[in-house]
Amino acid sequence: MVPIPQYPLYSASIKLYGGTLVPYLLNESQGWALDMADLKESLEEARAEGRHVRGLVFINPGNPTGQCLSVENLQELIRFAHDEKIVLMADEDQRPFVSAKKVMFEMGEPFKSGVELLSFHTVSKGTGGECGLRGGYVEMTNIHPGALEQIYKCASINLCPNTIGQVAMSVLVNPPAPGDVSYQQYEDERNAELASLKRRAQMVTDAFNAMEGVTCNFTEGAMYAFPKVKLPPNAIAAAQAAGKAPDAFYCLKLLEATGISTVSGT
Template structure:
């Protein structure tokens, strides 16, 4: 007998999975991995290595880990290390508090679905201190495996048709593609609002009004995503800008997603990170009763612990019954990784002045942040020195998002091979120099403009090497297609 056809095929599977894309790890990154394998196999290339300046993976680009964080993790993973004198007493104190909150005093046990209670308490204390005394409650904090997991879980709460229209989620353009991927996966509608490149990627209310109004025939607008500091654009929103966004969300009854994972990454001396919750609460009635979810992670900042997968969400002003449903939904996933929870605990409860680890911790933290500051300025200056390139100040986060002009012949060559012009440029750059970056069209951009996103994460000596190769490539590319 012939074998029966597969039960699950492209025709019979969830069409939203087919529709969704997470192109930050798409064809360019796949090709970079293939080239790395080819180099190992002895295939001759005009370079010796692939430099992955495409993704915000700090440690892969040489960022050192924070010793105190790893000390605490070593202690909670293997409590026999408590007998070792090389681990400072404040690390042991942190680790013991975490273990005391675990079943059987082991991180190998399940935690509550919302996370280990003592860590949630520490997160609430951190938020309250960060926001200058604006109250924060442990009951509103939910730990997660990175910020991404909680973003998806909260967005899923909104996944209900209103008057037979799918829910619409407002997201910035350019934007971090996890949002567009999740919106597609959930069968929602993305309402793209353009950031204003001419004023350093500012978020402007008339554009929000335009995007919202034009979307109403296709969806029921339900939420707005605000990424601050911005990814991939690197801007830091002013307090006045945040106030106007809150007023807009209030006017249109929108749930606010505050993606604040880069809150430590502010480099511009004229810029300050204000949490949306702090501004919302200080605005008073009626804004201080609005629903907002604020997300944080140990993957960014000065920590850069991307693979450990630690994060949290603070749910503000949610209806109690809705919060109960959120608790139920995350309980189906059992619990977030306990190692990630321990990492978040160190982020929100670092060494304090007078404790044995404080001086080294502070030195390591500031060394990382000062170096990122230096690289943020260096990258923008270098791009602005290239023919046809213009790059805004990298005020925060970990990326530059320069615009560049392409000769008509290059645009035509890209179309002949079925690629977007900036994708074509990025592939040529990868094949000729080994530099892996991401084309701007992947993040969204205004029609007729071309961008690329490059991280500022390569260490300075490597970054200088990158730009020597990059500048040579760009001059040759322009000459070839002029």
């Protein structure tokens, strides 16, 4: 199960490995909030069609929507995964955030030891945003030892990240601690980066919302803004005449007119 809108590598990877994507919709009118009713409906429909739903991924903060899930949302997801016997995959690349593992442990039993959780993080996102460096990890909680063994086998046949990527990952998971010489500088730089990202998020969303026919929810915790463009009837008719989806048609025309490359939401 994958949220819609989603990071497109999920749908691409699922197709590549012969899986089936089961979408669940985020609620744009509620700031791209999680809709548990739609989540349950999507699961029931998939099972009614004979699909064996094995996992559910959520992206927090959202990519490309930029919203942050509340503690209540995370608790709902954890209960859902526990009750439905589904592996929970937490895409938490855009830190800082409230981690699913922390919430799960605070909920106590039966969730603390009864939910299979995979938590993902990478050096290319978060406050540092070292997008040119490649390195990441998955933390596995309550995963069966036999499954862990198979995961390690698959990982062992891949090439490792380059040296600088590994160094960056080491710094990510071992930041300066209170009392270290560099701790205050680290905190000052990190807080300055967060403040700068917040200012830029406000600037971008304000600019989108000032445009005619464009609306955009505020970006709470990621490096993305996800605007909605309302196309006039004539533009939709022109797209249909050209045999293209309206949003794809808009992106192509924007590229031709301005040289700006965009990706359609659908």
